[in-house]
Amino acid sequence: xxxxxxxxxxxxxxxxxxxxxxxxxxxxxxxxxxxxxxxxxxxxxxxxxxxxxxxxxxxxxxxxxxxxxxxxxxxxxxxxxxxxxxxxx
Amino acid sequence: xxxxxxxxxxxxxxxxxxxxxxxxxxxxxxxxxxxxxxxxxxxxxxxxxxxxxxxxxxxxxxxxxxxxxxxxxxxxxxxxxxxxxxxxxxxxxxxxxxxxxxxxxxxxxxxxxxxxxxxxxxxxxxxxxxxxxxxxxxxxxxxxxxxxxxxxxxxxxxxxxxxxxxxxxxxxxxxxxxxxxxxxxxxxxxxxxxxxxxxxxxxxxxxxxxxxxxxxxxxxxxxxxxxxxxxxxxxxxxxxxxxxxxxxxxxxxxxxxxxxxxxxxxxxxxxxxxxxxxxxxxxxxxxxxxxxxxxxxxxxxxxxxxxxxxxxxxxxxxxxxxxxxxxxxxxxxxxxxxxxxxxxxxxxxxxxxxxxxxxxxxxxxxxxxxxxxxxxxxxxxxxxxxxxxxxxxxxxxxxxxxxxxxxxxxxxxxxxxxxxxxxxxxxxxxxxxxxxxxxxxxxxxxxxxxxxxxxxxxxxxxxxxxx
Numbered sequence: 001x002x003x004x005x006x007x008x009x010x011x012x013x014x015x016x017x018x019x020x021x022x023x024x025x026x027x028x029x030x031x032x033x034x035x036x037x038x039x040x041x042x043x044x045x046x047x048x049x050x051x052x053x054x055x056x057x058x059x060x061x062x063x064x065x066x067x068x069x070x071x072x073x074x075x076x077x078x079x080x081x082x083x084x085x086x087x088x089x
Numbered sequence: 090x091x092x093x094x095x096x097x098x099x100x101x102x103x104x105x106x107x108x109x110x111x112x113x114x115x116x117x118x119x120x121x122x123x124x125x126x127x128x129x130x131x132x133x134x135x136x137x138x139x140x141x142x143x144x145x146x147x148x149x150x151x152x153x154x155x156x157x158x159x160x161x162x163x164x165x166x167x168x169x170x171x172x173x174x175x176x177x178x179x180x181x182x183x184x185x186x187x188x189x190x191x192x193x194x195x196x197x198x199x200x201x202x203x204x205x206x207x208x209x210x211x212x213x214x215x216x217x218x219x220x221x222x223x224x225x226x227x228x229x230x231x232x233x234x235x236x237x238x239x240x241x242x243x244x245x246x247x248x249x250x251x252x253x254x255x256x257x258x259x260x261x262x263x264x265x266x267x268x269x270x271x272x273x274x275x276x277x278x279x280x281x282x283x284x285x286x287x288x289x290x291x292x293x294x295x296x297x298x299x300x301x302x303x304x305x306x307x308x309x310x311x312x313x314x315x316x317x318x319x320x321x322x323x324x325x326x327x328x329x330x331x332x333x334x335x336x337x338x339x340x341x342x343x344x345x346x347x348x349x350x351x352x353x354x355x356x357x358x359x360x361x362x363x364x365x366x367x368x369x370x371x372x373x374x375x376x377x378x379x380x381x382x383x384x385x386x387x388x389x390x391x392x393x394x395x396x397x398x399x400x401x402x403x404x405x406x407x408x409x410x411x412x413x414x415x416x417x418x419x420x421x422x423x424x425x426x427x428x429x430x431x432x433x434x435x436x437x438x439x440x441x442x443x444x445x446x447x448x449x450x451x452x453x454x455x456x457x458x459x460x461x462x463x464x465x466x467x468x469x470x471x472x473x474x475x476x477x478x479x480x481x482x483x484x485x486x487x488x489x490x491x492x493x494x495x496x497x498x499x500x501x502x503x504x505x506x507x508x509x510x511x512x513x514x515x516x517x518x519x520x521x522x523x524x525x526x527x528x529x530x531x532x533x534x535x536x537x538x539x540x541x542x543x544x545x546x547x548x549x550x551x552x553x554x555x556x
Contacts, residue, residue, distance in 0.1 A: 025159070025512035026170055036416070060171075067170035070177075076140045080155040080471045081520050 017064045022071040024079045156472045158517045160509030169359035175405035179398035198397045205404025212407040214342035216302045221387040225365035226333035227257040233329045234261040236377035245297035246271035251275045252493040280444035281310035296328045301459025303335035307477050307490040308443030318347030337410025349375045360406030364399035424509050425450035431522035453507040456500040459539040460532045468528040
């Protein structure tokens with residue numbers, strides 16, 4: 001069975017990498033989806049299920065990393081809401 | 090002394106116990122983190138990002154750092170990064186023609202296309218052999234409506250559709266009328282749904298096809314597809330549904346719903362533009378006269394090279410949509426309710442078009458009485474919204490869909506469609522609601538009609554002088 005530590009590490013990496021999305025909407029989604037997915041399966045006991053979830057999380061981490069780079073190269077510009085939020089704080 | 094020496098070893102022990110674990114973990118994480126950091130720093134520093142500059146084409150491009158929020162999910166959706174990730178290899182290295190049988194470039198592309206066909210079939214509960222790829226839902230609708238009607242022309246020549254269908258279905262029917270077909274354009278009820286009794290009464294011995302869309306693109310209502318399918322099957326009439334706004338968003342099963350033909354669009358479910366699919370039932374078999382001549386790809390129904398990267402994108406979008414359907418739906422419902430509640434709590438006389446229960450929550454169509462829709466859209470330039478479908482957004486005519494549901498002319502003019510999608514955030518909803526409330530109040534303050542309505546004058550009773 002996958003170690004607890006490995007799961008935590010994957011969770012942290014997904015959050016950390018997801019936060020690097022340049023696009024506001026993708027960034028928010030990546031963070032939100034990661035949190036909700038880990039929360040949803042918090043009490044999962046079936047080792048097979050856990051293994052398959054971990055595998056898809058790892059694949060998603062690779063996707064996030066690649067897509068963050070794509071965003072750096074082709075995704076420019078901020079939404080008006082980002083500047084508004086900045087002003088507010 | 091004795092006291093500290095007792096404490097100290099415990100501290101050391103704890104450190105030794107804990108630290109190695111920490112040491113084990115940190116370098117790994119840090120190393121990966123640094124590598125990526127370096128990589129992205131390298132791209133950011135060494136590679137200049139490509140930003141299209143098309144100011145020659147248009148002067149009113151959005152400012153780089155104040156781009157409007159996107160709330161027009163019915164017009165199109167952004168590509169999901171997971172989908173783009175699946176597509177890119179087929180743009181970069183695996184560029185073979187999927188119909189090339191003589192070399193590996195062809196084989197790998199063909200394998201990718203067939204895998205995508207399975208993914209599309211899966212989301213609608215079909216057999217992969219029943220899925221044909223097209224350029225989008227417009228083409229699928231054309232092939233389905235015209236192709237099916239023309240094939241059976243010698244036996245039957247009557248088609249039933251509704252007044253709220255997408256333009257491409259209505260125009261295909263008009264084209265068939267020119268060819269001698271009889272077409273019934275069913276009216277819809279006040280809530281946008283068709284009356285099954287009226288549908289049944291319209292069916293004749295000559296009816297070959299019924300075409301009713303699953304989810305309406307302007308008001309979001311969900312037609313009773315399963316009941317329509319049942320009715321059509323019992324009368325041996327083919328049933329086509331335009332499910333461009335529904336596939337991947339609400340559960341659809343072509344067998345449970347007895348659908349014979351179904352149109353799917355890639356870019357409405359976070360896939361790429363320029364790709365769609367048509368489901369064509371094999372048992373009982375639906376036959377089609379292909380409108381387009383050519384190399385006979387897609388079982389002869391749609392000639393032309395299948396665009397591998399786009400097809401891979403559509404397949405991936407379907408798979409992601411299937412995984413995310415429940416999550417997306419509950420979230421979109423929450424956001425949708427939040428938007429409607431906020432606006433209706435603050436503003437009187439806001440009418441929701443379409444049935445509030447039997448509709449897809451991601452499409453909210455509101456009429457703001459005494460406010461001209463176009464002026465409101467202009468005022469809300471920070472938010473990408475539309476008064477109806479993108480296809481007709483250039484004209485100032487009120488939407489034919491809203492007229493079909495019996496909305497008064499003035500209310501049809503004051504409608505705005507809010508499209509909420511997978512990537513919409515709470516902050517965007519709140520911003521939109523606030524801006525909407527602010528500008529509707531402001532525009533109403535300026536309106537003499539609003540003032541009269543406040544004084545209790547019924548606007549409809551006013552006799553306008555003729556000029």
